[in-house]
Amino acid sequence: MKYLLIAAAALAAGAAQAQTVRMGTEGAYPPYNYIDDSGQVAGFERELGDELCKRAELTCEWVTNDWDSIIPNLVSGNYDTIIAGMSITDERDEVIDFTQNYTQPDPSAFLAKAGADVDLTGGVIAAQTGTIQASYVAQSGATLLEFATPEETIGAVRNGEADAVLADRAYLEPIAAEDADLDFVGDDVLIGGGVGMGLRESDTELKEKFNAAIQSMKDDGTLNELITKWEIGATF
Amino acid sequence: MFSYCSDPETLSGLTWLSCYLTTGKHTSLYLSFGTVLLLLAITAPIALVFGFGGASAARSRFVPLSWLGKAYIGIVRGVPDIAFFLFFVIALDQAFEYLRHTIKCPDWDQPIRQGNDFVVCAAAKLPLGDAPQWVHETYGFFLAVLTFSIIFGAFAANVLYGAMQAVPRAQVETAEAYGMTHRQAFWRIMVPQMWVYALPGLSNLWMVLIKATPLLFLLGVEDIVYWARELGGTKTPKFTDYPHGDWRMWYFGALLVFYLLFTKVSEVVLGRIMRRLTHGQATMGGEAQRKAAA
Structure with missing residues (x-):
C-alpha cells in the first residue's frame, strides 16, 4: 500500500x-x-x-x-x-x-479555367465550408458552392461545376503554377x-x-x- | 522502403509505382483497413447487446422500463448520425471527464464551464494530456465504438422488438400451458425463435454499418475513406516526391472493390446463418427445408 x-x-x-x-x-x-x-x-x-x-x-x-x-x-x-x-x-x-x-492578412485570390470570362459577383464561386472565403462569397452576391475539403473546391472548377474558387493565394499558387488550364482572375481580396x-x-x-x-x-x-x-x- | 526509392524523380513505370505504393502514407492507408475491420468486429456484438437490451426493455411489463426502452429507440433513431458524431461524442467525453473530475479533484474551485470552454483539472483529463498519441487514438477509437453501438443498437432494438412480436403467439401460449413462468417462456421459447425473423433486418444494419466508417474522422480517427481522399488528391511537386493529378477515382475504385468483396463475404456468411436458423422453424423457409429433407 x-x-x-x-x-x-x-x-x-x-x-x-x-x-x-x-x-x-x-x-x-x-x-x-x-x-x-x-x-x-x-x-x-x-x-x-x-x-x-x-x-x-x-x-x-x-x-x-x-x-x-x-x-x-x-x-x-x-x-x-x-x-x-x-x-x-x-x-x-x-x-x-x-x-x-x-x-x-493573406490576400485571397480567385482561380478559374484559363481564358474563362468569370463574373465574380454573379457567378458560381466555390469555397471551403466554414472559411472566411466562404462568408466573403456569400456576401458578395455570387452563388456560393461549399465543399468540405480544399481539394474538392479545385475539382469543382476543373469539372466546370463552379466558375471560380476563392481561397488563400498561397494555397492556390502552386496549383496554378502546375496546371496550365487554371489561371488567376480578377483582383486579390484582403479578408480576415x-x-x-x-x-x-x-x-x-x-x-x-x-x-x-x-x-x-x-x-x-x-x-x-x-x-x-x-x-x-x-x-x- | 526499397533502396532504389531514394530519388523518385529518376524512376518510372513499375519501379516508380512500387516506391509510391510503399510510402509511409500508404502504410497508414493499409493499416486503416485494419482499424475499420477491428471497429466492425467490436461494434457489431456490442450493438447487438444494446439492441437486445433496448428491445427487452421496450417489451417490459414494468411501465417505466418500457418507456425507457421506447424512448431510446425513438430518440436515437430520429437523430441524424452526423449530429450524433459531432455533438453526442463530445458530450459523452465531457461526461466521463466530469465524473473523473468530481472524484479526483474535489477541492477544485473554478467553474467547469467557462463560456464555451469545458475545463477540468489536469488529472481528470481523458486520456491524460501527456499520454502518448496512441493512447489518444485508442480512446477516440473506443468512443467511436460506443457511439456506433448506441446508434446501431437503437436500430437493432427496433428490429428485435419486431422479431419478438413475430414469434407466433401459440408458441408462448403453449409454454405458459406447460407451466413456464414469463421469464422462462421468454428465454426458452421466444428468444431462440425470434432470430429467424430478426436476421434480414439485422443483416441490413450490418451492411449499413460497414459503410458508415467515414464518420470516424469527425473524431480524428483516420479511416480508409479519409486516406483514400488524402492520397488521391492532386499532389504538386513542391510538397511531395511523387506528384500526380487527381487520382481519387483510382483510390475510390479500390475502395469500391473492397466494399463489394466485403459485402459479398457478409452475404455468404449471413446466408449460412439464415439456413441454420430456419431449421425446424414454423416458417415457409423451415417448411421448405423439411420437405427437401424428406
Missing part, C-alpha cells in the same frame, strides 16, 4: 511537470499544413509550431482533425491549440481566443486579420506563452524566413 501511494505521488508529480501541448491541424492545406509522404504533418505551420514550442519550452504533439469539427474539439479539450491556417475573425473570436497573427493560433478562452497562460514566442520569432526575423521559405505571402 505504501509503495502504491509513493508510486501514485510520483506519477502525479510527473504529470504536473511535463506539459504536453497537443497541436490540432487539418493536414490538407499546403503550404500551411499537409501530410507528407511518410504520413507526418508537414508544412509552414509544422515548422513554425515546432519552433514556437521549443522557444516556449513545451513538448508538442501533432494531431489531425476534420475542419468541420476543429473548433468543437478544441473547446472540449481534445487538443490545446488550433494551428491550421485559421484566419482571425470576429465570429471565431467569440468562441475561441487567438494569439497574435503569425502571417499578414491574418492567421493566428486558436486557443481556448480559458487558456490565457498558454496563450501568453505562444504570444511571447511568436513575438520573439517576429523580432529576430526567423518568422519572415519561414514565410519566405514556404511562400506564404507578405512578410512582417
Whole structure:
C-alpha cells in the first residue's frame, strides 16, 4: 500500500511537470499544413509550431482533425491549440481566443479555367465550408458552392461545376503554377486579420506563452524566413 | 522502403509505382483497413447487446422500463448520425471527464464551464494530456465504438422488438400451458425463435454499418475513406516526391472493390446463418427445408 501511494505521488508529480501541448491541424492545406509522404504533418505551420514550442519550452504533439469539427474539439479539450491556417475573425473570436497573427492578412485570390470570362459577383464561386472565403462569397452576391475539403473546391472548377474558387493565394499558387488550364482572375481580396493560433478562452497562460514566442520569432526575423521559405505571402 | 526509392524523380513505370505504393502514407492507408475491420468486429456484438437490451426493455411489463426502452429507440433513431458524431461524442467525453473530475479533484474551485470552454483539472483529463498519441487514438477509437453501438443498437432494438412480436403467439401460449413462468417462456421459447425473423433486418444494419466508417474522422480517427481522399488528391511537386493529378477515382475504385468483396463475404456468411436458423422453424423457409429433407 505504501509503495502504491509513493508510486501514485510520483506519477502525479510527473504529470504536473511535463506539459504536453497537443497541436490540432487539418493536414490538407499546403503550404500551411499537409501530410507528407511518410504520413507526418508537414508544412509552414509544422515548422513554425515546432519552433514556437521549443522557444516556449513545451513538448508538442501533432494531431489531425476534420475542419468541420476543429473548433468543437478544441473547446472540449481534445487538443490545446488550433494551428491550421485559421484566419482571425470576429465570429471565431467569440468562441475561441487567438494569439497574435503569425502571417499578414493573406490576400485571397480567385482561380478559374484559363481564358474563362468569370463574373465574380454573379457567378458560381466555390469555397471551403466554414472559411472566411466562404462568408466573403456569400456576401458578395455570387452563388456560393461549399465543399468540405480544399481539394474538392479545385475539382469543382476543373469539372466546370463552379466558375471560380476563392481561397488563400498561397494555397492556390502552386496549383496554378502546375496546371496550365487554371489561371488567376480578377483582383486579390484582403479578408480576415491574418492567421493566428486558436486557443481556448480559458487558456490565457498558454496563450501568453505562444504570444511571447511568436513575438520573439517576429523580432529576430526567423518568422519572415519561414514565410519566405514556404511562400506564404507578405512578410512582417 | 526499397533502396532504389531514394530519388523518385529518376524512376518510372513499375519501379516508380512500387516506391509510391510503399510510402509511409500508404502504410497508414493499409493499416486503416485494419482499424475499420477491428471497429466492425467490436461494434457489431456490442450493438447487438444494446439492441437486445433496448428491445427487452421496450417489451417490459414494468411501465417505466418500457418507456425507457421506447424512448431510446425513438430518440436515437430520429437523430441524424452526423449530429450524433459531432455533438453526442463530445458530450459523452465531457461526461466521463466530469465524473473523473468530481472524484479526483474535489477541492477544485473554478467553474467547469467557462463560456464555451469545458475545463477540468489536469488529472481528470481523458486520456491524460501527456499520454502518448496512441493512447489518444485508442480512446477516440473506443468512443467511436460506443457511439456506433448506441446508434446501431437503437436500430437493432427496433428490429428485435419486431422479431419478438413475430414469434407466433401459440408458441408462448403453449409454454405458459406447460407451466413456464414469463421469464422462462421468454428465454426458452421466444428468444431462440425470434432470430429467424430478426436476421434480414439485422443483416441490413450490418451492411449499413460497414459503410458508415467515414464518420470516424469527425473524431480524428483516420479511416480508409479519409486516406483514400488524402492520397488521391492532386499532389504538386513542391510538397511531395511523387506528384500526380487527381487520382481519387483510382483510390475510390479500390475502395469500391473492397466494399463489394466485403459485402459479398457478409452475404455468404449471413446466408449460412439464415439456413441454420430456419431449421425446424414454423416458417415457409423451415417448411421448405423439411420437405427437401424428406
